[in-house]
Amino acid sequence: MQVHRDLQQLPVFRNAVITIGTFDGVHTGHQYILQQLQEAAAACNGETVIITFDPHPREVLAPHNQPVHLLTTLEEKILLLEKQGIHHLVVVPFTKAFSELSAKAYLEDFLISTFKPHTIIIGYDHRFGHNREGGLELLEAEQQKFGFRLLEIPQQVVHNLTVSSTKIRKSLQEGAIQLANELLGYPYFINGTVVHGDKMGRQLGFPTANIALNDARKLIPAEGVYAVTVTTGGHTHKGALNIGTRPTFNGRELRIEVFILDFDEEIYGEHIRVNFLDYIRSDKKFDSVEALVLQMKDDVARARVIAG
Numbered sequence: 001m002q003v004h005r006d007l008q009q010l011p012v013f014r015n016a017v018i019t020i021g022t023f024d025g026v027h028t029g030h031q032y033i034l035q036q037l038q039e040a041a042a043a044c045n046g047e048t049v050i051i052t053f054d055p056h057p058r059e060v061l062a063p064h065n066q067p068v069h070l071l072t073t074l075e076e077k078i079l080l081l082e083k084q085g086i087h088h089l090v091v092v093p094f095t096k097a098f099s100e101l102s103a104k105a106y107l108e109d110f111l112i113s114t115f116k117p118h119t120i121i122i123g124y125d126h127r128f129g130h131n132r133e134g135g136l137e138l139l140e141a142e143q144q145k146f147g148f149r150l151l152e153i154p155q156q157v158v159h160n161l162t163v164s165s166t167k168i169r170k171s172l173q174e175g176a177i178q179l180a181n182e183l184l185g186y187p188y189f190i191n192g193t194v195v196h197g198d199k200m201g202r203q204l205g206f207p208t209a210n211i212a213l214n215d216a217r218k219l220i221p222a223e224g225v226y227a228v229t230v231t232t233g234g235h236t237h238k239g240a241l242n243i244g245t246r247p248t249f250n251g252r253e254l255r256i257e258v259f260i261l262d263f264d265e266e267i268y269g270e271h272i273r274v275n276f277l278d279y280i281r282s283d284k285k286f287d288s289v290e291a292l293v294l295q296m297k298d299d300v301a302r303a304r305v306i307a308g
């Protein structure tokens with residue numbers, strides 16, 4: 001997949017079959033659109049082109065101080081899209097000025113003039129232009145004039161639920177990992193670096209790698225204990241992960257820390273990726289360190305079975 005970040009340097013696409021969106025999470029609904037993109041491109045000997053935005057439009061448009069919670073950073077999105085076998089990803093810098101283009105100007109002066117699409121494929125609820133004023137009706141009205149094919153993809157449903165990035169974010173924030181993973185079509189993951197903690201883990205018999213996220217905008221699932229897999233140094237291990245403030249030790253700040261099963265290496269400063277498999281329990285304040293350690297033994301046993 002070629003990634004284009006400079007709109008002035010785009011190649012000429014052969015029969016561009018395009019789709020447009022933020023694709024946060026690259027979930028099963030997005031994956032279906034990408035399949036349709038590939039089928040349409042195969043039928044016209046065209047190239048598949050995804051047009052996405054960075055930063056995420058909500059980061060530019062959301063009221064000040066409202067945190068964004070991304071399912072995928074741009075780097076992660078690129079990796080996920082690459083796996084889908086798409087030819088081109090065009091990353092459009094999303095600015096306030098760009099967001100203020102009228103729907104017609106966006107369509108004619110940006111989308112059609114830049115990509116000269118053979119086919120445009122959009123999801124059922126795609127909106128564009130200032131205040132989201134444009135949609136399917138405007139594309140249909142412009143179709144004759146510009147001669148592109150138009151394909152609208154209906155909503156995708158999993159367990160009677162319409163798949164959406166918002167629903168997946170909500171599930172993760174409620175600890176509903178299995179549902180989130182089914183809607184995503186893969187286990188939710190985070191990427192980070194191993195940093196120093198308070199050096200208590202080793203004394204408890206459970207050294208825990210403390211994770212600093214690569215990107216602070218990444219969504220952190222609900223506080224609690226999770227069964228995970230951990231990839232570091234090119235190897236994947238089972239793990240028991242805690243997201244919480246360590247109430248037993250009267251901690252305050254939120255930490256993400258993982259005990260890696262059957263592992264004994266110093267990995268400070270290393271890159272670490274965690275795949276969330278299932279939620280085990282909520283975070284608790286224990287009356288004694290012994291009680292916490294007993295519970296952690298049980299968590300680890302459960303993580304071993306789940307990650308098996």
Ligand SMILES: Cc1cc2nc3c(=O)[nH]c(=O)nc-3n(C[C@H](O)[C@H](O)[C@H](O)COP(=O)(O)O)c2cc1C
Pocket residue numbers: 197198199200201202204206207208209210225240241242244245246247248249257258259282283284285286292296299300
């Ligand atoms: C699987 C697992 C479950 C945990 N559950 C809790 C918990 O319920 N309550 C709590 O206060 N701390 C919990 N912790 C966090 C421990 O208190 C923490 O690992 C310990 O304080 C060591 O921290 P350090 O690595 O920063 O020294 C958990 C840690 C792990 C790995």
Ligand SMILES: Nc1ncnc2c1ncn2[C@@H]1O[C@H](COP(=O)(O)OP(=O)(O)O)[C@@H](O)[C@H]1O
Pocket residue numbers: 194195196197198199200201202203206207208209210258259260261262263264265266267268
């Ligand atoms: N099984 C393991 N799981 C997690 N980290 C481990 C493990 N074995 C060794 N380590 C190392 O030990 C560190 C965690 O030890 P810990 O005493 O909890 O210190 P800290 O408070 O700095 O996290 C990790 O960052 C890692 O480098």
